[in-house]
Amino acid sequence: MRDIAPARFYALHLAVIAVLFALNFLLPAYHHGLMARILVLAVFAMGYNMLFGYAGLLSLGHSMFFAAGLYGAGLAVVHLGWGAPPAFAAGLACGAVLSLVIGLLSLRTSGVAFMIVTMMFAQVFYLAILYFAPWTGGDQGLVVPRQARVLTIGDQPFDLADPQVRYLTALALFAAVLLACLALVRSRYGRVLVAIRENEERTTMLGYDTFSNKLAAVVVSGTICAAAGAAYALLFGYVGSNFAGVQYSILPLLWVLVGGAATTLGPLLGTLTMYYVIDVASGYTTAYLLVVGVVLILLVLFFPKGILGSVRQRWLGWLP
Amino acid sequence: MAFGPHLLLATLEGLVSAAVLSLTALGLSLVFGVMRIVNVAHGEFFMLGAVLAWAIASTLGGHPALGFFAALVLSPLIVGAIAWASERLVLSRLNYDPEATIVATIGLLYIIQQLALTFYGPEARPVAPPFSYRLSLPWFGYSAYKLSVVAAAIVLLLSVWLVLTRTKIGLVMRATQYDRETAQAFAIPVERVYAGVFALGAMLAAIAAVLIVPISQAHYLMGQDPLLLSFIVVIIGGLGSLRGTLVAALLIGLSDGIVSMFFSPTLAKMIATLLVAMVLVFRPQGLFGATQR
Numbered sequence: 385m386r387d388i389a390p391a392r393f394y395a396l397h398l399a400v401i402a403v404l405f406a407l408n409f410l411l412p413a414y415h416h417g418l419m420a421r422i423l424v425l426a427v428f429a430m431g432y433n434m435l436f437g438y439a440g441l442l443s444l445g446h447s448m449f450f451a452a453g454l455y456g457a458g459l460a461v462v463h464l465g466w467g468a469p470p471a472f473a474a475g476l477a478c479g480a481v482l483s484l485v486i487g488l489l490s491l492r493t494s495g496v497a498f499m500i501v502t503m504m505f506a507q508v509f510y511l512a513i514l515y516f517a518p519w520t521g522g523d524q525g526l527v528v529p530r531q532a533r534v535l536t537i538g539d540q541p542f543d544l545a546d547p548q549v550r551y552l553t554a555l556a557l558f559a560a561v562l563l564a565c566l567a568l569v570r571s572r573y574g575r576v577l578v579a580i581r582e583n584e585e586r587t588t589m590l591g592y593d594t595f596s597n598k599l600a601a602v603v604v605s606g607t608i609c610a611a612a613g614a615a616y617a618l619l620f621g622y623v624g625s626n627f628a629g630v631q632y633s634i635l636p637l638l639w640v641l642v643g644g645a646a647t648t649l650g651p652l653l654g655t656l657t658m659y660y661v662i663d664v665a666s667g668y669t670t671a672y673l674l675v676v677g678v679v680l681i682l683l684v685l686f687f688p689k690g691i692l693g694s695v696r697q698r699w700l701g702w703l704p
Numbered sequence: 705m706a707f708g709p710h711l712l713l714a715t716l717e718g719l720v721s722a723a724v725l726s727l728t729a730l731g732l733s734l735v736f737g738v739m740r741i742v743n744v745a746h747g748e749f750f751m752l753g754a755v756l757a758w759a760i761a762s763t764l765g766g767h768p769a770l771g772f773f774a775a776l777v778l779s780p781l782i783v784g785a786i787a788w789a790s791e792r793l794v795l796s797r798l799n800y801d802p803e804a805t806i807v808a809t810i811g812l813l814y815i816i817q818q819l820a821l822t823f824y825g826p827e828a829r830p831v832a833p834p835f836s837y838r839l840s841l842p843w844f845g846y847s848a849y850k851l852s853v854v855a856a857a858i859v860l861l862l863s864v865w866l867v868l869t870r871t872k873i874g875l876v877m878r879a880t881q882y883d884r885e886t887a888q889a890f891a892i893p894v895e896r897v898y899a900g901v902f903a904l905g906a907m908l909a910a911i912a913a914v915l916i917v918p919i920s921q922a923h924y925l926m927g928q929d930p931l932l933l934s935f936i937v938v939i940i941g942g943l944g945s946l947r948g949t950l951v952a953a954l955l956i957g958l959s960d961g962i963v964s965m966f967f968s969p970t971l972a973k974m975i976a977t978l979l980v981a982m983v984l985v986f987r988p989q990g991l992f993g994a995t996q997r
Contacts, residue, residue, distance in 0.1 A: 442803050489985050496742050496802050497988055500935060504981040507932065511974040634810055641807065671822050677814030681794055684804045684811075 390570070392702065397566055400649060401559045408551050416547060422652075422659050423554040424616050425635075427561050429643070429651030431608030432636035437646035438569055439601040440581030444499045444633050445506030448486070449606040451628035452478040453613025455513065455520060458623030461532045463519065468535050468544060472614045479610020480603060482509075487602030491595060503633065510628040525624030533618055550619050557615050558652075561608055566648050568604070577601055578646070609636075638676060641683050644690030647703060653691055709843035714965040715958065720850045720919070722957020723857030724912045726950055728930045729937035730864060731908035733949045736938060738881045738901045741800055744809040746909055747931025748816040749787060753779050753910025754922035755824050761831045768832035772918070775831065780910040787906030791899045800898075813927075820924040833918035853915045860911065861950065868946065877901060933960070936980045942989055 456478030643654025756779040761771030868874035941948030
């Protein structure tokens with residue numbers, strides 16, 4: 385991969401961002417709103433992909449990192465009366481601390497035990513949200529007040545609930561995370577992660593401290609997911625416990641699998657595809673989870689590499 | 705009610721949930737032990753057993769005992785057939801790769817759950833117990849049916865244990881668990897053993913569900929708690945260890961019954977889950993388990 389000019393990677397990713405920017409002016413209102421949501425959730429999927437795709441660690445508990453950002457930001461606004469930027473930072477900090485603690489504990493296990501442990505920690509987090517209902521709103525959730533959802537740049541206030549501002553803010557976050565992920569996976573550190581995924585013992589033998597590299601991957605992944613959660617709370621104004629449930633741990637896995645694990649653009653493609661598949665399917669039937677189930681099984685049976693993974697294998701070997 | 709009788713009541717309730725839990729967890733543990741895969745859809749087989757029990761009992765009508773015993777025979781058979789088919793069609797083609805099977809069984813979970821919601825509906829429905837005799841203790845009356853559930857579970861657990869340790873089938877299963885390749889070299893049909901074990905695990909969950917359905921009703925989301933509790937039991941008992949599973953089921957079932965009678969159930973569940981996660985982190989072989997190879 386070294387011999388290909390990095391210009392090509394950045395050109396491809398900047399082109400994707402440019403298309404998304406153009407869509408802001410072209411999409412009809414319904415799809416415009418949907419797309420803003422997809423961009424935020426694609427950030428969640430990218431965070432998941434860092435750990436699952438690159439480091440090869442399958443977590444079944446990532447909803448807790450998303451929810452940490454969601455509640456970190458939401459509770460800071462509702463109970464402490466913070467503005468949007470410090471609340472976003474609070475969400476990030478919650479995600480970083482939580483992922484550090486969870487990483488330190490759960491990385492002592494591996495394989496199946498790692499999946500179950502992460503699922504259990506997420507379940508504890510979910511139950512804790514229900515238990516502390518007086519502060520978190522329990523299963524009703526909380527509405528983030530609209531007057532707090534304002535981003536002031538210079539003297540100009542931007543209302544985050546305005547569709548245009550919301551879309552562009554989501555796109556800005558998406559673009560920043562996408563480029564950061566690209567830089568990260570092309571760095572030395574990204575290669576060490578892939579080496580750990582492919583053969584951990586050999587990587588240890590080459591003199592790398594695999595534990596701290598994996599721990600860093602958990603923290604990076606958890607923090608990105610928390611960023612998505614915090615942005616979700618501020619942009620869409622709702623903080624709810626269903627985002628901490630098992631389903632929101634499975635969904636990023638599904639999105640990454642559909643788009644292609646260990647590809648930088650796969651998470652976006654997977655989120656986009658699944659969101660529209662479910663959107664179309666729910667027009668015909670209320671049983672959209674059935675679609676999720678069938679897609680999951682068909683994917684692991686016939687398409688284990690996902691869309692971009694297969695494209696990379698067949699045609700574009702250079703795809704990051 | 706005074707503290708003593710209250711505790712007795714809690715213990716009896718705990719015994720009933722321990723009985724059902726040990727059957728369900730044993731199914732999960734067998735599948736994990738022999739096939740080395742985690743079946744996330746296990747709770748849905750439990751739910752399916754209960755829902756089918758309602759369907760069978762309400763179709764037959766007549767005396768409650770007739771419907772109940774028909775359900776006790778038919779429902780596990782149907783669930784076993786579904787499990788067998790999904791093993792043959794999906795899991796065997798994935799070569800039992802741990803990550804792929806987890807994803808596939810998650811898919812199975814969603815499919816079964818949604819189909820149940822579509823065809824059975826969101827209501828919770830009861831099945832009449834085969835007999836409604838009440839034992840009158842000095843302090844309170846207690847349903848004899850609940851005690852017979854405990855007895856039935858003990859009989860079933862004993863027979864599974866006998867099959868595993870005393871019969872040719874059990875020997876074949878243990879050989880497959882111990883070393884898949886060598887077993888195959890000795891002409892053991894490993895593929896068929898896997899399919900059988902997967903079906904057996906699902907059937908145990910279905911039997912447990914049929915037993916519990918006259919006490920708690922059938923509902924399409926009822927598989928979630930047994931799944932989590934079974935995970936807890938299997939982990940505490942040591943993954944794949946049969947004796948550990950039984951001891952842990954008794955421990956968890958009893959303490960779940962007693963704790964949730966005196967404390968908030970959410971808090972109890974929260975602490976239990978956290979403790980179990982810690983066990984898995986610091987003592988991965990389980991509290992009673994033999995060390996894994």
